[in-house]
Amino acid sequence: MKHGDSLYRRLLTWLLLPALILAGLMVVQAWLEARRTADRAFDRLLEAASLAIAEQVQWQDDRLWLDLPPAALEMLATDAEERVFYSLVDREGRFITGNAELPGDSRSSRESGDTLFFRNLEWQGLALRQGVRRSQLEDWRQSEPYEVRVAHSREGRDALARELLRGNLAYILVMAALTVTVLLLAIRAALAPLTRLRRAIRARDPRTLAPLELPLPRELAELRETLNDLLARMRRVRANQERFIGDASHQLRTPLAGLSAHAELALRHDDPQRWRDALVAMQATSARTARLAMQLLSLTRLDNPEYAPEFDELDLAAVARQAVRDHWAHCHRDGIDLGVEDPGSPATIRGVTWQLDEALGNLIDNARRYGARRITVRARAQPPALEVEDDGPGIPESRHLLVLRPFHRGQDDGEGSGLGLAIVDGIARTHGARLRLGEGTGGRGLIVSLTFPREDP
Structure with a gap:
């Protein structure tokens, strides 16, 4: 037996499709949130490192001077072994000291006071996260602005983002499994009345046209009542057919009995005139019977609901x-x-x-x-x-x-x-x-x- 598309499969498809789309959006959102969380965590380290460096900047021998403590850069070190860069730049943008001449941020030139900016940077083939702190060295003799530029590669950030994503994915997968399980159970429970209706119809005797008596939800109750209406019409059709068959058999039995009686009467006599009279009566009876049979066939053909004549x-x-x-x-x-x-x-x-x-x-x-x-x-x-x-x-x-x-x-x-x-x-x-x-x-x-x-x- 060939089965077509099922209502169960259609419901499952239309319910799971939005769930899968939502799950995909949740994965994308989880990845973006993991990156933002990792950036916020490591940006705090960049902020602390730039502040530690800025606090060591001094004015000596008519120039900026920096004695960088090892702890200022060690705080940026993680198990991912990122590459760490820093540089000190004066008000004219001239490189003073550092382990790399890092580019500046155009926003820092428009700001005054102690400000900090973060940005992603492609530098010499490396993907870096940079923090630019603009500060000012002030004492009773002079005021000298400068910039501390600190950057490190993204290995640690990406590792943290992946770890956060794995945690979120585990949560999403658990929720997806629960959602699919609940959907399967809900669809099966929702279609259970339809299964009961199908079994009730399949279990019925084909000769039974009694109405269905089965408690069903409202939507299926309407289908049940429609089936009951169809069964009621079929009962009326069958009653009409049975009455028609009874009437037809009665109508045909009378002329056939007449034919048999005329034939039997003719066989009892040897007079040819009696035979002729019997044959004339039999001919008239057979003509009426033939017309009755033709009328019965015409009426049956007209009453056939599947008869569709060509006009x-x-x-x-x-x-x-x-x-x-x-x-x-x-x-x-x-x-x-x-x-x-x-x-x-x-x-x-x-x-x-x-x-x-x-x-x-x-x-x-x-x-x-x-x-x-x-x-x-x-x-x-x-x-x-x-x-x-x-x-x-x-x-x-x-x-x-x-x-x-x-x-x-x-x-x-x-x-x-x-x-x-x-x-x-x-x-x-x-x-x-x-x-x-x-x-x-x-x-x-x-x-x-x-x-x-x-x-x-």
């Missing part, structure tokens, strides 16, 4: 004329006046030819069987419609809806099967047409009309 462009006047041609012989033999009224202008719709032929055929046959002496088939253009009018006994208005039911006869003594108007009603619904039953001209007879929806220009 063609039809002229209602042509359909009416063809129906009169098809039934004229039977009506003429019975002394019935069958005619057609043409609208004189195109009456075009989209429909199914055989269905409209079947509808007109059933209406003409009903009128012929129930005593009509004049039948008129009429086509109209505005609005597009088909009508069959007769001068027979008609149908009382109180029974108009009843005669549309299968196997309900307009007259108890008629020869019909009670399927004709039911088939016409099914054809009208297939075409989206309105079926109407009314009194004929002068209040006598019956007029049955099919009014079709107007075609869009």
Whole structure:
């Protein structure tokens, strides 16, 4: 069995994707914060070293003089063995002393008093962190500004940043694991009612159409009620099918029993005339049975919800004329006046030819069987419609809806099967047409009309 995309996988993906993006942002933030923390820690060392150097600056022999204690630079030394540089510069930017001629910071020239600046520096292929302290040597004789420039390589800072990042990563990984675990459990718990519903449906007997009784959350309760509505419709369809099958079997059993009785009666006699009479009766019965079978097939086909006929462009006047041609012989033999009224202008719709032929055929046959002496088939253009009018006994208005039911006869003594108007009603619904039953001209007879929806220009 091939499985497609699952709801569990979709939920997990859409919930984990933001979590992974957030985790990535947290890692980037942790790295940036680790670097800032390492810079702050080592900048304090640079500040202390520059201050220690500045305190040793003196004025001697008309020039700046520095006696640097070893402790001033030892405080910058760490296990990472960074390279440490320093220099003393006078007010003109001239190098006085130090182990390297470090560049200055342009900001220091704009400031006065005791100030300190930090910056990252690329110098002679080395990545350095530099601190520039601008100070001033003052005594009762003179005031001499100077700069102490201290820098060291970044090995210690990077090592500290990596160590801090490892600690943060451990925390992030633990939180990510907990988040994934909670998401998995939460999704499984949230989908548990859906699993119960699936198992309940799978465990049901296919023949059972009883409603589902299962406590579910609101969203799935709506799905349950939708399923129950579907089951209710299926129960009604099955009940209709069972009633239809029962009625059809009853309708077919009677003519078949008649055929068997006529045949048995004929076999008991040796008179050829009796045989002829039996054959005539059997022929009439078999013709009614064949028509009943065809009507049953038509009604079953129309009631099939999956039946989707192809509609063609039809002229209602042509359909009416063809129906009169098809039934004229039977009506003429019975002394019935069958005619057609043409609208004189195109009456075009989209429909199914055989269905409209079947509808007109059933209406003409009903009128012929129930005593009509004049039948008129009429086509109209505005609005597009088909009508069959007769001068027979008609149908009382109180029974108009009843005669549309299968196997309900307009007259108890008629020869019909009670399927004709039911088939016409099914054809009208297939075409989206309105079926109407009314009194004929002068209040006598019956007029049955099919009014079709107007075609869009």
